[in-house]
Amino acid sequence: MENGEKRARITVFSDYVCPFCYLEEPDLARVREEYGDRVEVDWRAYELRPDPIPTLDPDGEYLHRVWNASVYPMARSLGMTLRLPPVQPRSRKALEAAEFAREKGAYDRMHTALFRAFFEEGRDIGDVEVLLEVGESVGLDTDELRASLEEDRYTGKVVGDEELARKLGVDSVPTVFVVPDGAPPHTGERITGAQPYGGRIEAAVERALRCV
Numbered sequence: 001m002e003n004g005e006k007r008a009r010i011t012v013f014s015d016y017v018c019p020f021c022y023l024e025e026p027d028l029a030r031v032r033e034e035y036g037d038r039v040e041v042d043w044r045a046y047e048l049r050p051d052p053i054p055t056l057d058p059d060g061e062y063l064h065r066v067w068n069a070s071v072y073p074m075a076r077s078l079g080m081t082l083r084l085p086p087v088q089p090r091s092r093k094a095l096e097a098a099e100f101a102r103e104k105g106a107y108d109r110m111h112t113a114l115f116r117a118f119f120e121e122g123r124d125i126g127d128v129e130v131l132l133e134v135g136e137s138v139g140l141d142t143d144e145l146r147a148s149l150e151e152d153r154y155t156g157k158v159v160g161d162e163e164l165a166r167k168l169g170v171d172s173v174p175t176v177f178v179v180p181d182g183a184p185p186h187t188g189e190r191i192t193g194a195q196p197y198g199g200r201i202e203a204a205v206e207r208a209l210r211c212v
Contacts, residue, residue, distance in 0.1 A: 011042045011179070020071070021194075028201070100140070110140065
């Protein structure tokens with residue numbers, strides 16, 4: 001990136017048990033490819049159902065209705081293969097594992113691997129042993145990862161992201177904020193829900209770059 005080149009930042013609040021967050025990935029990948037270093041994507045944690053909120057029944061009518069009406073059609077349009085998982089775990093430890101990967105320079109790989117483990121393989125990403133296997137698949141040291149999860153080393157980071165989300169009025173994911181580089185998220189454009197058919201995030205990035 002040339003010195004002084006204008007930049008924008010995309011802050012994304014996301015959860016690994018949200019299919020629409022996974023379905024947003026192709027749109028964000030296209031933005032990263034198109035703009036390169038001009039755009040920074042800042043992933044933030046957001047638990048849809050933190051303890052003690054009950055998790056959803058994987059065999060319940062609600063999930064089947066949402067998947068049949070929205071998730072499966074959207075996935076087909078994107079050429080993605082998602083399957084309704086047989087479990088609905090809490091996501092705190094998966095989000096903490098992603099933060100461990102971030103510190104090791106492997107966030108993007110772990111981020112994608114966690115989505116695939118849950119939505120393509122139906123694995124229980126609330127299980128530490130599963131998280132260790134996912135981490136190993138992207139080259140992470142499993143002993144270090146286990147220790148970080150047992151010590152709640154990244155709980156503060158996850159909770160801090162969620163406190164920021166509350167301050168910003170985030171109540172669903174994915175929620176995206178697009179701002180000129182250096183500006184706080186609340187000053188930019190807010191986009192909610194998956195945007196797989198393109199254009200909206202790119203347009204917001206262009207406006208943010210013009211404001212720099």
